[in-house]
Amino acid sequence: MIDRSRGTQVEREIVVFRLAESVYGIDIDVVREIIRMQGITPVPNAPDFIEGVTNLRGKICPVMDMRRRFGLPLARITADSRIVVIEIDGEDVGMIVDAVEEVLRLPGSSVEPPPLREVKSINTDIIEGIANLGTRLIVLFDVDRILSDGPEGELEEIAA
Amino acid sequence: MAEIDIAEDDLRVFLEEAEEQLSVLDQDITRLEKDPHNNELLQEIFRAAHTLKGSSGMLGLKDMMELTHAMEDILDKVRKGQLEVTRELIDALLMSIDGLKVLKEDIGSPGPSVDIGPMVEAIHLAARVDGAAADKSESASLESIVSSDVDLVGRIHAAEAANLNVTRVSVRVAADSTWASVRLFQAIQELGALGDILVTSPSMADIEQEKGGHALEVLIAFGEIEGQRRVSDLVDAVRRVDEIEHAEARPWSEEAQQAVREDDKTAAAGPAAAAKDTQQTLRIDVERLDSMMNLVGELIIDRTRVNKITKDLRLRYRGDETVQALEEIGAHIGKMVADLNQSMLEARMLPVGVIFGKFPRLARDVARATNKEVDFVTEGEDTEIDRTIIEKIKDPLMHLLRNAIDHGLEPPDVRERAGKSRVGSVRLSACHEQGHIVIALEDDGKGIDADALKQSAVEKGVITADAAARMSDAEAIDLIFQPGFSTARQTSDISGRGVGMDVVRNSIQSLNGMITVETEVGRGSIFKLQLPLTMATFRGLLVQSGDSVYAIPLSYVRETVRLEPGFLETIVDREVVNLRGNVLPLFRLSDFVGRRPAAGAPADPRRRTEAFIVIVRVGERDTALAVDSLVDQQEIVVKSMGAHVGRAKGIAGASILGDGQVALILDVASLSKAA
Numbered sequence: 001m002i003d004r005s006r007g008t009q010v011e012r013e014i015v016v017f018r019l020a021e022s023v024y025g026i027d028i029d030v031v032r033e034i035i036r037m038q039g040i041t042p043v044p045n046a047p048d049f050i051e052g053v054t055n056l057r058g059k060i061c062p063v064m065d066m067r068r069r070f071g072l073p074l075a076r077i078t079a080d081s082r083i084v085v086i087e088i089d090g091e092d093v094g095m096i097v098d099a100v101e102e103v104l105r106l107p108g109s110s111v112e113p114p115p116l117r118e119v120k121s122i123n124t125d126i127i128e129g130i131a132n133l134g135t136r137l138i139v140l141f142d143v144d145r146i147l148s149d150g151p152e153g154e155l156e157e158i159a160a
Numbered sequence: 161m162a163e164i165d166i167a168e169d170d171l172r173v174f175l176e177e178a179e180e181q182l183s184v185l186d187q188d189i190t191r192l193e194k195d196p197h198n199n200e201l202l203q204e205i206f207r208a209a210h211t212l213k214g215s216s217g218m219l220g221l222k223d224m225m226e227l228t229h230a231m232e233d234i235l236d237k238v239r240k241g242q243l244e245v246t247r248e249l250i251d252a253l254l255m256s257i258d259g260l261k262v263l264k265e266d267i268g269s270p271g272p273s274v275d276i277g278p279m280v281e282a283i284h285l286a287a288r289v290d291g292a293a294a295d296k297s298e299s300a301s302l303e304s305i306v307s308s309d310v311d312l313v314g315r316i317h318a319a320e321a322a323n324l325n326v327t328r329v330s331v332r333v334a335a336d337s338t339w340a341s342v343r344l345f346q347a348i349q350e351l352g353a354l355g356d357i358l359v360t361s362p363s364m365a366d367i368e369q370e371k372g373g374h375a376l377e378v379l380i381a382f383g384e385i386e387g388q389r390r391v392s393d394l395v396d397a398v399r400r401v402d403e404i405e406h407a408e409a410r411p412w413s414e415e416a417q418q419a420v421r422e423d424d425k426t427a428a429a430g431p432a433a434a435a436k437d438t439q440q441t442l443r444i445d446v447e448r449l450d451s452m453m454n455l456v457g458e459l460i461i462d463r464t465r466v467n468k469i470t471k472d473l474r475l476r477y478r479g480d481e482t483v484q485a486l487e488e489i490g491a492h493i494g495k496m497v498a499d500l501n502q503s504m505l506e507a508r509m510l511p512v513g514v515i516f517g518k519f520p521r522l523a524r525d526v527a528r529a530t531n532k533e534v535d536f537v538t539e540g541e542d543t544e545i546d547r548t549i550i551e552k553i554k555d556p557l558m559h560l561l562r563n564a565i566d567h568g569l570e571p572p573d574v575r576e577r578a579g580k581s582r583v584g585s586v587r588l589s590a591c592h593e594q595g596h597i598v599i600a601l602e603d604d605g606k607g608i609d610a611d612a613l614k615q616s617a618v619e620k621g622v623i624t625a626d627a628a629a630r631m632s633d634a635e636a637i638d639l640i641f642q643p644g645f646s647t648a649r650q651t652s653d654i655s656g657r658g659v660g661m662d663v664v665r666n667s668i669q670s671l672n673g674m675i676t677v678e679t680e681v682g683r684g685s686i687f688k689l690q691l692p693l694t695m696a697t698f699r700g701l702l703v704q705s706g707d708s709v710y711a712i713p714l715s716y717v718r719e720t721v722r723l724e725p726g727f728l729e730t731i732v733d734r735e736v737v738n739l740r741g742n743v744l745p746l747f748r749l750s751d752f753v754g755r756r757p758a759a760g761a762p763a764d765p766r767r768r769t770e771a772f773i774v775i776v777r778v779g780e781r782d783t784a785l786a787v788d789s790l791v792d793q794q795e796i797v798v799k800s801m802g803a804h805v806g807r808a809k810g811i812a813g814a815s816i817l818g819d820g821q822v823a824l825i826l827d828v829a830s831l832s833k834a835a
Contacts, residue, residue, distance in 0.1 A: 041708055041822040043801075044752055045808040053801060053814055055822050058458060060799045060814045091802045
């Protein structure tokens with residue numbers, strides 16, 4: 001799906017969103033829809049970064065608080081906050097982000113490999129690369145890894 | 161297996177049918193070991209191997225064809241009476257089945273698959289063990305004689321028409337007898353005095369010329385004419401002859417005759433037989449059933465909403481005819497939806513026998529590997545249960561079965577010294593009980609020793625010595641469900657592979673079910689699984705706690721009571737409820753929920769808002785759940801929360817209410833344990 005070889009020349013379309021001070025991007029292929037914030041029912045004993053579940057047109061969809069997931073300081077929900085619903089392993093999962101900025105076509109040449117050290121406390125395994133657009137940097141990450149390799153491996157426990 | 165060029169559709173059909181044939185073969189060959197002279201069983205096995213040989217041959221699957229051909233040959237000898245069913249033979253056949261399964265999996269993969277050489281070798285070896293007998297008797301089976309002799313068939317029918325019992329008598333002379341032919345002759349004489357002998361195999365001529373070998377089959381008609389003979393008289397008569405090792409009589413039923421006639425036709429009539437089957441059953445993709453089930457679930461939710469709205473309208477517009485009409489239609493739709501739901505549930509039901517069928521083989525394999533002797537029996541295979549549940553209990557049941565044989569049953573010598581039979585018995589049964597299905601696995605082994613368990617637990621650090629001393633026997637037995645706990649000194653390969661009793665219990669509870677143990681040292685144990693009939697919907701009680709609504713399956717609810725301050729007491733710093741003299745542990749739902757305070761709202765333990773308690777019963781234990789208020793009783797449609805949220809403890813799933821709100825379904829079993 002995602003070509004991880006360095007210096008890929010393949011052009012890709014990404015959805016760009018904002019979290020705290022930084023800008024992130026994910027492949028548009030995995031994004032199912034983007035919705036406004038709606039009622040989220042907390043689920044006790046779920047992993048910390050799972051905010052809860054929500055009713056997505058008749059289906060139950062778990063929702064992650066991406067600030068918690070990336071270890072960023074928490075903040076209040078604003079009118080710009082959105083839930084980006086992505087598909088992982090055939091199931092829908094929502095991500096709460098501060099704002100969705102745009103959908104962008106990225107020329108392959110603009111993507112640099114991920115740095116060796118941590119980027120703002122996000123585990124570099126998740127990061128796939130950095131898109132350098134001159135005026136700004138977009139951190140690209142691999143959604144498949146978002147739910148595996150939790151910081152303390154909590155998810156393996158829960159899945160058991 | 162080399163890559164092959166087969167049309168995808170043909171391959172799919174072949175794989176599905178091969179899967180079935182192999183499953184039949186697996187079960188039947190295991191049964192054959194206990195019932196070696198059952199001719200109908202032999203026919204079925206032969207037919208399955210024959211069909212598999214044909215279809216694998218047609219697709220050019222050489223290894224499969226060769227292996228099934230070897231099986232077919234030896235099975236043919238067995239059904240003709242030329243070969244005895246021995247343990248080696250069963251082993252060889254089962255090994256070949258396993259080989260066929262691997263070959264089937266590897267179809268289309270590049271590179272070689274498993275080597276069939278050893279399996280073919282084993283089959284030939286098993287045949288040669290009885291080589292002596294195989295050479296001597298060239299006698300054909302009664303079936304083939306009858307099927308080729310029209311006159312004989314006529315005489316059989318005439319006898320039946322005259323109300324005589326047509327019976328097949330099988331006789332075997334001791335292998336070391338030097339007068340085999342004489343003995344067989346004498347046996348025939350004895351039988352001749354009791355009835356009318358229709359045919360013998362080998363023939364009288366062969367016996368007189370001493371070509372008879374050691375085995376004999378006789379078809380005899382007897383009955384009222386001879387004065388009320390019973391089948392056992394035939395056997396007794398034969399046994400009066402010396403050196404007769406085995407004598408057995410069975411009715412020559414219409415079915416057996418059918419089997420004869422069908423036998424030669426089935427190979428050619430493959431498609432015809434399949435066509436007949438499709439008239440009665442239909443293969444359907446499980447996903448289609450599931451999506452239909454989903455739609456029905458949506459209908460149920462909408463029906464509930466329509467009911468509510470109709471009620472509101474009725475209050476607002478009393479006597480309005482249009483509203484009345486709407487009510488009638490609403491009621492009718494409601495009934496249709498209920499019926500549709502019921503039909504869908506039944507469509508998803510499968511008889512438990514579907515998984516029970518695999519267990520005799522497993523029991524045999526485990527018994528062999530652990531040098532135990534087991535008599536494994538199943539009961540209630542027809543009991544029906546939701547197919548999703550069936551899938552999920554298969555592994556737990558297999559683990560329990562392995563445990564029962566590996567750890568429960570004692571070795572034959574030990575059993576004998578204890579005055580028990582050498583052969584241990586294990587029984588797997590299923591039955592319906594008041595809206596539940598109960599599956600029980602019972603063994604007559606050594607039982608579970610509560611004291612040994614306690615000691616082992618203390619050694620492993622699972623509990624402290626103090627806790628062990630205070631523990632009741634029942635609580636001690638419950639220890640087997642603790643993670644990482646195993647009393648076996650070395651986890652044997654059979655039952656120790658990372659599947660523990662704790663996983664078993666989790667699996668059962670995730671199905672809203674329960675598992676209990678009854679055991680007596682020296683006498684055995686019974687593991688009982690209690691499961692709901694369906695996972696898709698249930699009647700539930702909706703309760704409110706804080707901002708959220710929760711659903712509790714009504715099957716757990718005993719009663720609901722307004723919470724009076726006078727009921728509350730504290731015993732050893734745990735809150736309890738004293739209700740009419742009964743003291744129950746108290747669990748406040750708000751404690752469970754309020755793990756993460758909403759931004760800006762501190763959790764204040766002194767501001768309690770619970771006004772009601774719901775008494776739930778799990779197994780033998782009652783617990784009081786404290787909630788803010790009771791909302792409603794209604795049909796709850798269970799929605800999957802997806803694999804990613806996983807099994808959050810205390811939550812069994814989620815549902816969407818009529819107004820779109822999400823209600824979490826409480827896992828009552830684990831909550832009551834936490835209380």
